[in-house]
Amino acid sequence: MKLFRLALIAFLSPIAAQAQHLLTLEDAIQQGITKQYSIQISRQRERIAANENSLGNAGFLPTITGTANKNYTISGIDQSFFGGLRPPLVQSGVNSNSGNLGMAMAWTLYDGKGMFVLRDRYKELQNLGAKQTESSIENLIALISSTYYDIIRQNLRVNNFKKGLEISNDRLKLAKDRFEVGQGSKVDYYSAQVDYNEDKALLIAQEQSYTNTKIGFNALLVKDFKADFQIVNTIDLLPKLKMSELKMSALSQNPTLIGAILSKKISDLDTKNLQSQQKPQIDLVAGYALSNVANGAGFGVEKGSSDVFNYGLRATINIFDGYNQKRRIQNAKINAEIAALQVEDLKNALLSALEKTYVTYENSMNLIQLETENYTIAKQNIDIAFDRFKVGIATSYELREVQRNAVAAETRLIEAKYAAKTAEIELIRLSGNLL
Template sequence: MKLVGLPLSLLFIFSLGVSSADAQETLRLEDAIQQGLQNQFSIQIAKKREKIAENDNTLGNAGFLPTINGTTTKNYAVSGLNQEFFGGLRAPLNQSGVRSNSGNAGVTMAWTLYDGKGMFILKDRFAELQQLGAQQTETSIENLIALISNTYYDIIRQELRVNNFKKGLEISNDRLKLAKDRYEVGQGSKVDYYSAQVDYNEDKALLLAQEQSFLNTKISFNALLVRAMQTEFKVLSVIDLLPKLSLTELSDLAMKQNPTLLAAIVSKRISDLDIKNTQSLQMPQIDLLAGYNMNQVENGAGFGVQRGTSNALNYGLRATINIFDGYNQKRRVQNAKINAEIAQLQVDDLKNSLNASLERAYVTYENALNLINLESENYTIAKQNIDIAFDRFKVGIATSYELREVQRNAVAAETRLIEAKFAAKSAEIELIRLSGGIL
């Protein structure tokens, strides 16, 4: 890019938020989030675990339905017989290779009619576990969206830094050409020429390092979306901020909809149900029992019953109650109550941690907003100084050192502005995630 004869301010008209276009795919944040939610293994695992909890939430698993078992057996025998009778009343009986078989088939049923409302408690518990699975999935989704969003804006930050360093390098290149021309016609010193060359090489090295960081961030982003690591794409180079967030509103929302907190509250309800379930074991259990059995016999011996069948239908009630088990039941109830108290303490601790995280993130957020205002002003002044210093350098009023300092200040001012905007956006994403509103 030829800069000689052009106002130096043209180097800086590509401010934050302006993107260049090329043939690469322009990836919007919304599309990136959609790809990540579809492809990320952690989300797929969370959804499958949620499905397991949903499958467990049935009447049969809670004990409402009867259990019915069917059995069948078939036995075969080959036997021999040698018998002699007292007094010769009967002739001796000798048999060998006598074949006989018997069969049995039956159906049994057990149906719990009453168990101290334990089955109702279990059904409620499975429903809460299903809800817990949904909350955990939502937590995974929100965390992934926040990570994708933050990485997306980090790519924008890295690209803006690359463009900033390119502009600095272009200034160094223009200065190097001018210093070389002056040296060759005898109007400049060799020191100025060599200094310009060293500064140019330094800026080139900074650009190469920044380009490497930019490419590595894009590779990490592709891995996050679970796609080919070398997939090329462009981003909309705008670090856009929402209207200023309110800490009070964020705190209120976090107490109502933060998925991690909601999951802890569900866990507390599960602990309460565990107390009731353990207490229900102290009540009697009444079961309805029924069964049907059929037997079949075929005898190959020459005496007795040759073949026959029999069947029986039986039914009744069974009542069981735990009378004494070494105080183990009492101990289990006490432990269940302690676990419920622990679950409540965990909810309270999470609320406290959540408020602290919101406060810290909001301090970072406000500080970044203040820095944006400050660095925007510095950046405007630095751009003006570049034009002035370069004009002074061309006519020999300013030294190479003075131009270099102005150049560094301009690059540093834009870098700080980029970092301030990224810090504000990162804090904004974190605040919305903590409030449970990122979806």
């Protein structure tokens, strides 16, 4: 994929001199990736997935719990004995207390390899989180790039309408001078004025569209909406992309497709995890307990303490649970089958999107060549028609038609270049090569 690497270097490189006020596409992408909230959210979710991927969460490490309690009692005693064996016992406000302190440990030694399955599952979830972040970044890069070139397109259209307005202005001055000296009609003068106003309205509307596009671009970069910037006013295309390389790269590198494949792996691991629960679980258990008592009554044990340490093995197995475990395993297998179908469906959609976008890309490239020829001819016709109009050979209507054709030809050329560029960006995104 050496061609893609070289193409991407050109794609992200500054296109002109490194002036401070000049915003290059590379700078815009860096600002967007750094500041965009959606990317920050994706990265935070990726951190959560990384935290979840631990030995303790998978069940490899023992669990140790500690308990402690202390109880106080205040009691009264009123006792008498048969046969006068001993004097009556009468006490009140007797203070007693007791306490317990203990620790218990359980360490799973075997659970049908469920721990290993969970470890692999958390690892794949972390990989999935990384791919989802990568997909979000690629989508953002594609959006920033398309909007960047849309600004260029809008500015080129502004310049195109300005040139048309200049022609209308020259025609208006000439028609006015002819009318004032009696060589031209009032109809030609008014027609020139109407056409000039029409072109000026078109320019105002286009300038508004250009400004709104820049505001949206600043919002995309999380900047001040009214922050001004300059960009190079050209739409450059990469060397011709090859469909065979795009398909090969898309099937191996597209982050959305890779994410679907990872989801399929996770579904398979879910099935294995449920199957492991059908096997016995063996735990090493141990515990230690310490208790003490202080008796304020005048009989029995006054003070005492005891401690106990125990250890052993514990085995548990699910013998029958109403077929619920069997049902869960069946559903997990069905989910794995669904995930496999989703992978194939995504492959089909991906290749279809590539084909459609490539058709648009090729047609736009062909249109560029055609409209370049048309625009060259239209510019020559403008010069010829205006010279003929100045000497009175051509009519205002003829000059207006030639002017419209020239503006329309350049507009079509701008649109063809923009369409080719957006299709080019989308092809690179689908092939997984924006990063």
